[in-house]
Amino acid sequence: MQEKQPSVETLKANQIIFSARELTKTYQMGVVQVQALRGIDLEIYAGEIVVLLGASGSGKSTLVNILGGLDTATEGEVRYRDIELTHASEKELTSFRRLNVGFVFQFYNLIPSLTARENVAIVTEIAENPMKPEEALALVNLADRMDHFPAQLSGGEQQRVAIARAVAKNPDVLLCDEPTGALDSQTGIVVLKALQNVNQRLGTATVLITHNVVIGGMADRIISLHDGKIAGIRENEHKVSPDQMEW
């Protein structure tokens, strides 16, 4: 497995998919101004797994929301390949999310009225070059649970459906906000393996938010955030499989 992975240098030489320059974000919370990001410079490369580590309030979710086109920065610049996200309209952001980004949420956010297969289909129906919903579900080992409704699936299964839904459109990047936050460790590992599997098979760049240091073990790079600033970027030389992680 290890040999098949491209080295970090090759990745850098390859392509930058996201680049952020001097990103700041200020929220007005009632009478209080909250500075969530205070000048972030960052690149995300094609095909890599990046783990964003930080305590709650460190700004990691804000950063991912801006990268994913859910939110806009107060100052600074974000680009996705040729697309300038900083000043994009609501319509352009929707189209950007629709075609390029896959989201995985902490609480899965499946549509309760649709089966696993249909939860994937709702995304493939509007994508440009999707895989079949069945294919995506097979990728996360749920081929036999395709016609179940969310209420009939366990938490881990629901999160794997969410991963299948995120990757089925063949996005360049997968943004995962605390994907194991609502799961016990055993189930969490199964979900992380699914993410790793997708990354290896499809080469989808994956940004994974967590406050769990252990998960950093599966990343190519670990970026630590503290108080709205990047506290450190570390390249992981000894990637481990989620199987070998424990928390």
Place this chain on the structure above:
Amino acid sequence: MRAINRKLLRDISNMWGMVFVIALMIACGAATYITFLSTLDSLRQTQQSYYQEYYFANIFASLERAPNAVGGRIREIEGVNRVETRIQAGVNLNVPGFNETVTGMIISLPDEREPLLNRLYLRAGRMPHPYTEDEIVLGDGFAEEHGFSIGDRLEAILNGKIRELKIVGIGLSPEFIYQGQPGSLSPDLKRFGILWMRRAPLEAAYDMDGAFNNVVVSLTRRTSEKDVITQLDQILEPHGGLGAIAREDQNSHFFITEELNQLGQTATIIPTIFIAVAAFLLNVVIGRLIRTQREQIGILKAFGYNNREIGLHYLLMVSVIVVIGLIGGIVLGYYLGQQLSQLYASYYRFPYLQFVLNPWDLAAASLISMAAAYSGVFFSVREAAQLPPAEAMRPEPPKMYKRSMLERLGGASFLDQPTKMVLRQLGRQRVKITFGILGLAFATALMVVGRMSNDSVKYLIEVEFRQAQPFDLGILFRENISEHAVMEMKRLPGVYYGEGYRGVPVRLRSQHRSYLTAIQGYDTEMKLRRILSSDEQQVSVPARGLLLTRKLGDILNVQRGDMITVHFMDGSRRSARIPVAGFVSQYIGLNGYMNIDELSKLLPEKRVISGAYLLIDRWQEEDITETIAESPHVGEIISKQKIIERFYESTAQTWLIMALFISLFAGATAFSVVYNNARISLSERSRELASLRVLGLTRGEISYILLGELAILVLLAIPLGFLIGWGLTYFIVWSMQTELYRIPMHISTATYTLAALIVILSALLSGFFIRYKINRLDLISVLKTRE
């Protein structure tokens, strides 16, 4: 203040929009209820006390002429309390600057005292001085319409002689609360005036020295009207008695009673619908509130609040909303009730209005509102009180869905995912959806019912006047004359065609049942006056036998082929036994119809006519009327067009106000139902919809998921609303039919269209507001936080 009560106030102020809509619905229900019932109570109360204070008679009789001594015999009938003999006559009036025929009625006042019965209420001026030649009191409605005041003079034709009368008083009497020509459909204050004059000058004018031609009687308690009428008829028979009638058949009393009965119907049905819809809304909003407060309930219970306290907390919250609504409703109802009573009181010429707000009505409105509200929240509150704290503090698990019926039947392959979501949502929330559909359906039904009187009366006029009465002018002769009169009229320029008929007042009797009416003698193929069967086909007058209005047949309890006794109440005073040849349909009035030749044989007389119908060139109506009026034989000329115009004139405003009022309420109802439904769906599903937005669905695409559900709701509700509206209309028509007045069951396409349009527009408006909220859906907050 306890913290839990502070929470209650905060919750209410946080969802003030919803609270407002619900309180508004309760207020509408209570206000409608109080408005109509207080109007009804006030008018009934006013009527009662007016009758009592001004000695409204119990029995009324007209006759040709009887010497005053006969009055003494009437006084001796057992059970008779007061008797007033009078002279009463039809008059023609000349109103300067008003070019239409104006008729009136002049009634004698005793020379030196107040009348014993049917006393006058003087709005202005004084009673005529005894033995003055020309002083009159004028009916106040007529005076007001034409701007007559004390001291003015009014030209009247009394017994063929023009007299200039001096108005010394303006007054009204319980006998003419409803003022209109006999046979007209609505009060007509402009073209029909009431005049009161001292008796001596009237005796002189009508050659009635020492005689009377009208008598009114009041009864002692517990006296049978029927017995007195029978004896009165016997006494008056030799003097040309036309048959005494009881108060319930007296024109003014009858119409007032009809109107109050109709009001009574409206007073129950419309508020019931509003209260039902309010209960539904309350149910939904409380259910939603409790769902959003799951965690709080869990925490409260974890702190040790018990189920009873939590249940009470929510009941209290609902009570606050109900009380806000009720206060608004009572204040609004009190105000509108006064306005509406005032409107009716002036329409019917009550001298004053006793506004009553019955405490029982207030209690009933409050009780109904509270019962509706509490029954609406009972289940959701019970559910809230029963949640175990741990369960309440966990986020709700994903709800269980099933494939929709359509998919199970195999029709799903072409459906996209959003459409499946819509269908499954409908399938899962059957109770909520059913209530939503019912709420909208009732709003639609309300519109249909609201326009019922409009539709039905238009239809009635169409059938009664345009189909059954194709004539343009109706002429009543002063006495029965030869048919040559019609021939002469036909020769007038502009008259196309004419037909004569013989009408005769009769009392029909079958066993112990009897009814006072008239028989119309027609030629077999009468063209200008058609008799219609119940399916509105023309029925020709049979050579033998009597056709009866269906309702009259019911009153007399006779079948086709039965023999009935006919007492002719005109000069001949004869009786005959005639077979019932069949039944016909007639919306206004009850009559018998027979062949004119057979009628002549029975009376017996040479073939004569008492009236005629003419078909004319409408452009020449005025000239023709003027020419005909010059004939000494002609008593009254009726213009059909004018009757119809007058009717619309007098009712149009009432209808407009009523229709506007109901459309507004129905529109508000439809709006709140759709808005609440959508608003609740949106808040329940905001997480789901926001997730889809994150996944790249556009605002339009997620609006479809939410509003598609509502569109289906509206589309299902409208036909159901038509059906409910039809049913309610049928019920109202059925419960309102009376002896003389039957309302046809008819709902126009325009009404259905309008109802659907109002509901759809209200739905679109709500959809617009919801779309605005969808556009502002916060994508970030729903991703992290639980609901």
